[in-house]
Amino acid sequence: MDHNKLALPVGTTLDRFIMRKQEDFPYATGELSQLLRDIALAAKIVNREINRSGLIDIAGAYGSQNVQGEDQQKLDVIANIRFIRALRNGGEVCTIISEEDEEMIQTGNNQGKYVVAIDPLDGSSNIDVNVSIGTIFSIYRRVSPTGTEGTERDCLQTGTHQVAAGYVIYGSSTMLVYTTGNGVNGFTYEASLGEFFLSHPHITTPKTGAIYSINEGSSDHFSEGTTAFVAYCKQQNYSARYIGSLVADFHRNLLKGGIYMYPATKKAPKGKLRLMYECNSLAFIVEQAGGKSSDGRNRTMELEPKGMHERSPLFIGSTELVEKAEEFLAAEYSDVVAAL
Ligand SMILES: O=P(O)(O)OC[C@H]1O[C@](O)(COP(=O)(O)O)[C@@H](O)[C@@H]1O
Ligand SMILES: [Mg+2]
Ligand SMILES: [Mg+2]
Numbered sequence: 001m002d003h004n005k006l007a008l009p010v011g012t013t014l015d016r017f018i019m020r021k022q023e024d025f026p027y028a029t030g031e032l033s034q035l036l037r038d039i040a041l042a043a044k045i046v047n048r049e050i051n052r053s054g055l056i057d058i059a060g061a062y063g064s065q066n067v068q069g070e071d072q073q074k075l076d077v078i079a080n081i082r083f084i085r086a087l088r089n090g091g092e093v094c095t096i097i098s099e100e101d102e103e104m105i106q107t108g109n110n111q112g113k114y115v116v117a118i119d120p121l122d123g124s125s126n127i128d129v130n131v132s133i134g135t136i137f138s139i140y141r142r143v144s145p146t147g148t149e150g151t152e153r154d155c156l157q158t159g160t161h162q163v164a165a166g167y168v169i170y171g172s173s174t175m176l177v178y179t180t181g182n183g184v185n186g187f188t189y190e191a192s193l194g195e196f197f198l199s200h201p202h203i204t205t206p207k208t209g210a211i212y213s214i215n216e217g218s219s220d221h222f223s224e225g226t227t228a229f230v231a232y233c234k235q236q237n238y239s240a241r242y243i244g245s246l247v248a249d250f251h252r253n254l255l256k257g258g259i260y261m262y263p264a265t266k267k268a269p270k271g272k273l274r275l276m277y278e279c280n281s282l283a284f285i286v287e288q289a290g291g292k293s294s295d296g297r298n299r300t301m302e303l304e305p306k307g308m309h310e311r312s313p314l315f316i317g318s319t320e321l322v323e324k325a326e327e328f329l330a331a332e333y334s335d336v337v338a339a340l
Helices: 014-022 031-051 074-090 124-129 216-221 224-235 246-256 275-288 319-339
Strands: 061-065 071-073 093-098 114-122 133-141 162-170 174-179 184-190 195-200 211-213 259-262 292-294 314-317
Touching (some): 014 195, 031 074, 031 114, 031 133, 031 174, 031 184, 061 074, 071 074, 074 124, 114 275, 124 133, 133 246, 133 275, 162 275, 174 246, 211 246, 224 259, 246 259, 259 319, 275 314, 292 319, 314 319
Parallel strands (some): 211 259
Antiparallel strands (some): 061 071, 133 162, 174 184, 292 314
8 A cells, every 4th residue: 555645634734745745756856845835934924914914004005006007005015025035035946927026036046946927915906805815826847957047938838837836815714725736735724833734635626516706897898708608697596706806716616616707808808817827827726626717718728828927818617617608708709700
């Protein structure tokens, strides 16, 4: 009996889980394990900042805009600093792309084998109103040789090249959910012990569900296909649930079944969400949990990134719901083509 392959019990610490899983890979050298620990450490620090954000003056806008033209919140900047510092100090990462920085961030760890794409604080519009927010990350192995700075080619890889991806949700409890391509596991943070504990082993998402998540405030700008699918969801008496924090909406639907959509609209032809550190990361998770993710037509993880902050429409969640949405969009597309 290969004990390493045994399912680890609920309550296993993240550290122990990472170590035991590393033993499953005889050629593993521990760098990815250490990188996952570095991310968990930064998440603990950011969690502390978020929990006390109402008490100390870190609420509100920071006073500058990021490359997307969005007003940065103080916590966006604090989370960005904390994750970059942990990844730099950890030594495993040569280059970082972050939602909050226009250019690639060279860490100085030229021997580092990994590149990280990160959304340090997801759900910025919910920061000051005590609604769940998150962090989203993707990890890639560099393609350029070690000993040099990471390149744009290292950063612009398709989602299928992710070696790991995950998110942290800072909600009623704080959880870290991630995959290294061998299923999805969730860990709950016990602040008094300063530890993440395995609480959700082998997460799988239902094939279908009765929840749809989309900002209907933009419905005037929806395409015909999106409008038709939303109408279909209502006919099916599905529940509309939209928190406005991608991580939180995704997490709920992952566990309960459902679909989250941020479609292309007339005002945002490529949607809003960023391919490298929002869409690809969650696409890897949902596929590993038995779900599906696309831009309405193409598999998210096969989309060729053209820029670090490129946007992509996102339809993600239970396979049957995403496929149903794709059917409505395909009908719209064939109408468009027929009209050409
Ligand atoms: O307000 P909208 O247009 O519905 O957008 C909400 C979406 O934008 C986001 O806040 C974008 O992410 P950031 O907060 O990281 O910029 C998502 O979390 C959320 O799903
Ligand atoms: Mg985000
Ligand atoms: Mg963000």
